[in-house]
Amino acid sequence: xxxxxxxxxxxxxxxxxxxxxxxxxxxxxxxxxxxxxxxxxxxxxxxxxxxxxxxxxxxxxxxxxxxxxxxxxxxxxxxxxxxxxxxxxxxxxxxxxxxxxxxxxxxxxxxxxxxxxxxxxxxxxxxxxxxxxxxxxxxxxxxxxxxxxxxxxxxxxxxxxxxxxxxxxxxxxxxxxxxxxxxxxxxxxxxxxxxxxxxxxxxxxxxxxxxxxxxxxxxxxxxxxxxxxxxxxxxxxxxxxxxxxxxxxxxxxxxxxxxxxxxxxxxxxxxxxxxxxxxxxxxxxxxxxxxxxxxxxxxxxxxxxxxxxxxxxxxxxxxxxxxxxxxxxxxxxxxxxxxxxxxxxxxxxxxxxxxxxxxxxxxxxxxxxxxxxxxxxxxxx
Numbered sequence: 001x002x003x004x005x006x007x008x009x010x011x012x013x014x015x016x017x018x019x020x021x022x023x024x025x026x027x028x029x030x031x032x033x034x035x036x037x038x039x040x041x042x043x044x045x046x047x048x049x050x051x052x053x054x055x056x057x058x059x060x061x062x063x064x065x066x067x068x069x070x071x072x073x074x075x076x077x078x079x080x081x082x083x084x085x086x087x088x089x090x091x092x093x094x095x096x097x098x099x100x101x102x103x104x105x106x107x108x109x110x111x112x113x114x115x116x117x118x119x120x121x122x123x124x125x126x127x128x129x130x131x132x133x134x135x136x137x138x139x140x141x142x143x144x145x146x147x148x149x150x151x152x153x154x155x156x157x158x159x160x161x162x163x164x165x166x167x168x169x170x171x172x173x174x175x176x177x178x179x180x181x182x183x184x185x186x187x188x189x190x191x192x193x194x195x196x197x198x199x200x201x202x203x204x205x206x207x208x209x210x211x212x213x214x215x216x217x218x219x220x221x222x223x224x225x226x227x228x229x230x231x232x233x234x235x236x237x238x239x240x241x242x243x244x245x246x247x248x249x250x251x252x253x254x255x256x257x258x259x260x261x262x263x264x265x266x267x268x269x270x271x272x273x274x275x276x277x278x279x280x281x282x283x284x285x286x287x288x289x290x291x292x293x294x295x296x297x298x299x300x301x302x303x304x305x306x307x308x309x310x311x312x313x314x315x316x317x318x319x320x321x322x323x324x325x326x327x328x329x330x331x332x333x334x335x336x337x338x339x340x341x342x343x344x345x346x347x348x349x350x351x352x353x354x355x356x357x358x359x360x361x362x363x364x365x366x367x368x369x370x371x372x373x374x375x376x377x378x379x380x381x
């Protein structure tokens with residue numbers, strides 16, 4: 001194991017090591033910031049399937065939906081600067097968006113997963129995910145899966161394209177460019193939405209989850225229900241996650257890594273993500289941070305099938321889908337088990353990122369939650 005850990009946080013290192021000893025993790029990194037100090041910065045294992053490339057301090061890992069928090073931060077900064085308003089219809093900024101029941105959809109509804117635009121009704125080919133203009137054009141003629149504002153369901157992929165197109169039209173730059181210019185560069189973060197070619201060699205190979213025969217039966221009932229709908233494109237779940245169906249290993253392709261997919265393909269280090277959460281109070285106004293971390297959606301999720309709790313682009317803690325270890329925490333999890341959050345009461349920011357994905361997780365994998373729990377055990381928080 002490499003990196004450093006404050007002596008007080010040795011239990012975090014032990015919990016991190018246990019994930020490798022138990023065979024859950026191939027390569028991973030974890031960072032913990034406490035009131036502005038980096039008290040844990042560890043990495044271990046391998047960045048490739050064959051276990052020949054060691055995980056380095058600058059290894060980049062795809063954190064999937066952890067990226068939604070970065071995308072939301074960009075939109076909220078634009079709101080702070082008067083470029084956007086949360087309750088103005090999106091069609092006012094993007095006229096082609098109007099139609100098929102979308103006329104009154106607002107940014108607030110999209111950011112709280114209430115717009116109903118969780119995916120496409122008609123089949124689309126996989127290359128659309130890498131073609132911004134085609135994806136946006138398809139959204140313009142799409143119809144919501146429910147009356148906007150009446151319920152919520154996770155906007156797994158559409159989230160980033162919807163918000164990114166609004167920002168592009170108002171600010172003249174993409175989400176990836178905004179995040180680079182307004183967040184990553186000022187704070188010195190090693191995180192990007194759409195990787196430049198020179199960073200491709202630093203990427204960890206993502207290893208898809210493999211479910212053994214009968215293992216699905218051991219999952220909670222809501223996870224089993226979600227997985228049953230996963231391949232059914234006539235359901236909101238299937239539309240959100242499998243239209244288009246990408247096939248195994250797509251996340252290791254050059255096309256995926258370099259495209260801007262602001263809901264799903266941010267690449268970076270755990271250290272950088274924890275640092276970003278630690279600095280949210282200087283990146284956003286108090287009013288925007290309060291709005292982002294206040295309840296906008298809570299209850300049964302039409303896509304994830306579990307009870308979920310959302311602010312504006314952030315997952316908020318709920319006992320059924322915990323983000324962090326206690327109420328008041330907020331952040332975002334990523335497919336396969338990555339997790340990043342901030343606990344304002346403890347002044348603790350956390351990120352765990354790995355390359356071996358775990359099946360059926362919604363709000364953080366086994367390793368992420370155990371390592372986070374160890375951080376709280378230090379002070380009996």
